[in-house]
Amino acid sequence: MLKVKKIGILGAGKSGIAAANLAVKLGYEVFISDSExxxxxxxxxxxxxxxxxxxxxxxxxxxxxxxxxxICGDIDILKKAKKKKIKILSDLEFSLNNSKYKKIIAITGTNGKTTTTDLTAKIIKSAYKDSIVTGNIGFPLSDKALKTTKNTIITMELSSYQLEDTPEFRPDISVLLNVTPDHLEHHKTMANYIKAKENVFVNQKQKDFAIINYDDKICRKLADKTKAKVIFFSRGFLKKGVFYDNGNVIIKIDKEVKIKPKINIVGMHNVENILAAAAAAYCAGVAPAIIEKVISSYKGVEHRIEYVRSVGGVAYYNDSKSTNVDSARVALESFDKNILLIMGGRDKGAPYTPLKKLIKDRVKTIYLVGESAGKIRKDLPLSCCENCGDIQTAVKKISAAAKSGDVVLFSPACASFDQFNNFEERGQKFKKLVKAL
Known part of the structure; x- marks a missing residue:
């Protein structure tokens, strides 16, 4: 007889449904509640x-x-649950408690998580057939928990939402890519957001690995929070760690290894993602030749500075995954000039002013869409802003104004929920419009 008989699930999204189904398979009575x-x-x-x-x-x-x-931890029903001393778990913790595995590779950061996780998982899969990719990418772990074995290597992308509810989480290999303001409407303060990210490595032991971006000041400072063996990665030279040097990825951990992969994805931020993935795979025991081969064949992830097509010498890029200001900055840094930028959506609480210089130097016109248009115009009081309301209007105006050599960049810097269900739907809409030109 199970000591726990009844399990309640808060939230009927993808992860909530997966957790509910797993609980039923385990023999529990299950009740699921959703606010919508x-x-x-x-x-x-x-x-x-x-x-x-x-x-x-x-x-x-x-x-x-x-x-x-x-789901915020301070909603009324959770306050009542805490008063009744009902144990509250994250879906991640519940699924891990019912999984078997050899190693866990956990990847987080404000930006670049999906690309790094996808690339890491592909490298791992090339070396170890019993491997899965889960978390914010692929499928919830609850879907596959009962099919895992003692030889399974789990590569997972974790958001700050997931990490804030897993204070006891301990991966074998953690990756922290970067930390910039995001989800402040949920976490309330930057300190709370950073604390959530710390959970990716605070419980690691000396035999574990923590792969951390040396070039990010916040990440570098957080390296003191873990007992794991810290492996820094950097765009520039490091005496020890993983770094980029004239087209080569140099791995200096136990010995010096040099690989020279062909890089097919745009932007120096993707060099950082490649370095992090290479470091994680190497620490998981993957041979350098396999790492090089997989990186050289990697084409990137949909909605991340994704090339759509060129029309009349004008190149169109879909960066719908740009849901915060820093991800828009990264996208802007990927192109030198003549950018026609589509921005806007649901505001997430951070100012847009950090983009001012990049926009002044590289952007010809900003086409504003969605709820945040007014705030963006206020933060970026530039004469090059055009209010469009929606993506369809923006693409129509751009197609009439663009000249050969221009780059059309759809990098919203905002959430999608004002006009779309998610960033994927938003990106598909943009691509459909561009393909119809």
């Missing part, structure tokens, strides 16, 4: 009892509550 009235639920086990449009006290009859990432 009209939530399209797909593939939820018929045995799960569900409610929508708010969280009733019914969930307080649970022995354990599994909180989906993104």
């Amino acid at each position: 009235k009209k939530r399209f639920v797909k593939n939820l086990n018929a045995k799960v009892v569900k409610e929508f449009g708010g969280h009733s006290d019914e969930i307080l009859n649970s022995d354990i509550i599994i909180k989906s990432p993104g």
Whole structure:
């Protein structure tokens, strides 16, 4: 007989549904609660009892509550649960408790997580057939937890939402790419956001590896928070670590190894992502020749400075995954000049002023869309702003104004939820419009 009989799930999104289905397979009674009235639920086990449009006290009859990432820990129903001393777990912690594995590689950072995780997972898969990629990329771990084995290597992309609820999490290899302001509407302060990111390595032991961006001042400072063996990576020379030198990736950990991969993805930020992936794979025991081969064949991830097509000498790039100011900065730094920039969406609380110089030096015109247009115009009081309202209008105006040699960059610097369900839907809309030109 299970000591825990009833499990409550807060949030009926992708990870919540996966956790609910796993709990049913494990023999628990499961109740799922979602705040949205009209939530399209797909593939939820018929045995799960569900409610929508708010969280009733019914969930307080649970022995354990599994909180989906993104739900604030201070909502009323969770306050009541804490008063009743009901154990609250993240979906990640619940799935890991019911998984088997040989190693966990956990990757986080404000930007570059998906590209780095995708590339790392492809390298790992080339060397170890029993491997999966999960977290914010691929599928929730709960979907595959019961199929894992003692030889499985799990590569996971983790957001600050997931990490804030896993204070006991301990991967074998952690990767911290960068830390810049993001999700402040959720975390409230930068200090809270940084503390969530720290959870990727604070519990690691001396035999573990923490791969950290030396070029990011916050990351470099956070290196003191872990007991793991710190492996720095950098665009510039390092006496020890992983760095980039004239087209070569130099790995100086236990010995010096040089690989010279062909790099197919745009921007120096992607060099950082490649360095981090190479370091993680090397620490996981992958041979340098395999690392070089996979990097050389890697074409990147959809919606990340993704080349769409050229029309009349004008190149169009889809960077819909740019959901914060720093990711837009990275995209702008990838092109020298003649940029026609589409920006806007749902504001996330950070100022747009850090983009002012880059826009002045490289951007011909900004085409503003979405809810944040007014704030962007206020933060960037430039004569080159045009209000468009939506992407369709922006693309129409751009197609009439663009000249051969221009670069059209759709890098919103905002969340998508004012006009779209997610950044993927937003990116697909942009690509559809461009392909119809």
